[in-house]
Amino acid sequence: MASSYRNNKKYDVFVSFRGEDTRDNFTSHLYSALSRQNIQTFIDDQLNRGDEISESLVNAIEASPISVIIFSESYASSRWRLDELVKILECKKEYAQIVIPVFYRVDPSDARNQTGPFGISFSKLEERFKRIQRSCGVGGKL
Template sequence: MASSSRNDKKYDVFVSFRGEDTRDNFTTHLYSALSRQNIQTFIDDQLNRGDEVSESLVNAIEASAVSVIVFSEGYASSRWCLDELVKILECKKEYAQIVIPVFYRVDPSDARNQTGPFGISFSKLEERFKENTEKLRTWRKALKEAASLSGFHSLNIR
């Protein structure tokens, strides 16, 4: 069982993002800015070769004091992103992990309600998982919860 003690954390920040949307722009800049401040930050390019991706990500999420969720247009089309999101929210509840949403070129209400371009991305995933209604319900609930948290909107800040 992971400890909620700040001293037991391996990472200060875990960044959850859709790679093809933000890896070569926003996320890279965010990672660089955090690193310059000596903030230990995990992004998925730090996975050890040969590790099972899901287990490595779960361990990194649990080993982080803060999770930053970068909601982008394609975020909701990724099963991996949504599974990360569910785990992040579990850590928020169980270990008081701080969760900060960033809405990167996405309206927060679209992320919260799965509407607009964000909703179109979720619909693509929904089609692939239409037989797994429980998983879809869990993802929808997690999106609504996370997108309701106080965060940052990229249209309002640089």
């Protein structure tokens, strides 16, 4: 399966990031630097209008041998980013995709232990899901 994955490569690098935290600074500089080296890089502002975002992101992740995950303070506040992270880790396991974590204004131990600003963002997302579950009459943990 890994050989068919390599044949379908569309991008060299997929970048996962929380736009409001890093789009206009770190991520844009990283993208520019990779582009100057002719490295085909996917960031989410390259989606075509009318594309179904989730399917487009899954395809881009699968079509990239390398993923760079920019963990920022509010990265964990986005369910979308966490779903994206799960897909990246599945590709790492299934296709031996290279995953490079970047900690932007976040201590790696805060991400690992879900503490500090990163942990606060994660807790807010978890609380939002609990409220949704209660309003829908669904119980249980996330």
